[in-house]
Amino acid sequence: xxxxxxTDDEGIKVQVAKELVQFRIRNGxxxxxxxxxxxxxxxxxxxxxSGRANVSFKTLDEIVSRAGGKIAIKIVD
Numbered sequence: 001x002x003x004x005x006x007t008d009d010e011g012i013k014v015q016v017a018k019e020l021v022q023f024r025i026r027n028g029x030x031x032x033x034x035x036x037x038x039x040x041x042x043x044x045x046x047x048x049x050s051g052r053a054n055v056s057f058k059t060l061d062e063i064v065s066r067a068g069g070k071i072a073i074k075i076v077d
Contacts, residue, residue: 017051
């Protein structure tokens with residue numbers, strides 16, 4: 001079954017935050033290690049993972065791809 005899809009800005013930020021945390025943990029990275037691979041500060045990763053940061057698709061893609069991942073987007077009706 002598909003995950004519930006967020007439809008508002010806050011919900012999307014929370015969903016992105018959860019996905020980023022899960023990605024980091026699945027790949028065995030600390031926030032600091034992920035930040036180093038992505039060329040970001042640990043505090044930036046922490047803000048993204050808490051849902052407090054507005055993350056652009058470009059930034060999210062940079063972080064994930066530099067850590068060996070890919071982003072998949074699903075458009076639903």
